Amino acid sequence: MRFTLVGAGAVGALWGLKLFEAGHQVHFVTRKEESQITLGFEHQKPQTFSANQPSLGEDSDCLVVCVKAFQVIDAISAVKSHLHPDTPVVLMHNGMGTANDVLQTLDTNPLVLATTSHGALKISPSVLRHTGLGETRLGGANVSGKQCDFLADVFSHALPSAKWEKDIxxxxxxxxxxxxxxxxxxxxxxxxxxxxxxxxxxxxxxxxxxxxxxxxxxxxxxxxxxxxxxxxxxxxxxxxxxxxxxxxxxxxxxxxxxxxxxxxxxxxxxxxxxxxxxxxxxxxxxxxxxxxxxxx
The missing domain is CATH 1.10.1040.10 (N-(1-d-carboxylethyl)-l-norvaline Dehydrogenase; domain 2)
Incomplete structure (x- = not known):
């Protein structure tokens, strides 16, 4: 699949690297005006990823939003014009209370809410440490989002374990x-x-x-x-x-x-x-x- 990760902090970098290792195409959207970013796990060879390229966002099969909760609406507003109306959007952040605003901003996209207990730490801007194994839960926030249960298998294959929840x-x-x-x-x-x-x-x-x-x-x-x-x-x-x-x-x-x-x-x-x-x-x-x- 073709993934766009919004946010290249610890959680975004973790999922971007793991999805890449699982064979998916990965593109990042960051706050900086950069066309590429370099990321890698410590003690491993770093990888170079495309960044902030609208055409890649338009072609994405899934958008994963890994920014702070208070940054979610601004982040989605920034990519909305380059997002296909049928592309699933996954929100993965701490806390609750953003889903309703996102549903108003994206009135057609399938929306999936996710929570993960994996630990990750950026030990430098380009080097990530996976500090703790955990599990990830995903579930739909709207009718079309509830039809995206296949994403649990995709995420679990990249970073076990991930499970689909009917009641997220x-x-x-x-x-x-x-x-x-x-x-x-x-x-x-x-x-x-x-x-x-x-x-x-x-x-x-x-x-x-x-x-x-x-x-x-x-x-x-x-x-x-x-x-x-x-x-x-x-x-x-x-x-x-x-x-x-x-x-x-x-x-x-x-x-x-x-x-x-x-x-x-x-x-x-x-x-x-x-x-x-x-x-x-x-x-x-x-x-x-x-x-x-x-x-x-």
Missing amino acids: QTALWRKLAVNCMINPMTALRQCQNGELLSDSLREQLNTLSEEIALVMQAEGLNVASGDVLQHALQVAKATAENHSSMNRDVHFKRRSEIDFITGYLISRAESHDIAVPENRALYQAIKNLELSYDHA
Whole structure:
């Protein structure tokens, strides 16, 4: 297949390289005005990929959007004029809340939502480290998107394992719940994920999981707070030496995806009249940090 990857950060580079290794054609769209980019896994020979070539975008069989949640609409608007109306679009980013806006921007394209637990780190602009094996879940967001289940096999062949979900919202909420705990806590403490396994943080994690479970239950998911907590602890243990994306954003004084992670949880809690004070406190702490960047 012919893929266009929008975004050449850690996740975009990971999928671009893996799809290329699986025999697919890969083209990148980046924010820079460059016609080629070089990417490779550490200790391997780098590859040169075409970039920012509208004709390749027009010929693509699939568009995979791997930018930050707050960059999604601008990124799609930039490529919309070069996108065939029947080309499937896959959104792969942390957080929730972009799908409705994308559906309004692209009113004909099949839309697929995806979440992955693979870890990746750019150790230089052109060198990538695959920091942790995980799994990828995909599912349709509109009627035509629900007919793109073949993409699960394509993605799984490139980077196992990938599964198609008839109800992708459940998988997205499970990922959101983990991100609501791991991301802001590790960002504020500037620590690796594994440090959240400390007994001293268990009470805070318990409270967060209880609040998150209430919102998930109101959204129609059959989940207990204990399950939410254990899943987050399992992820923290499996990625103990990793830094969360929000940790890195705070470290480098970049805007984070807090509005689409904890912010989305808070917005859904408000719609159900559910109080989530512990999550609100984390949200405000991250927002205060972001506001301080300009004054540092």
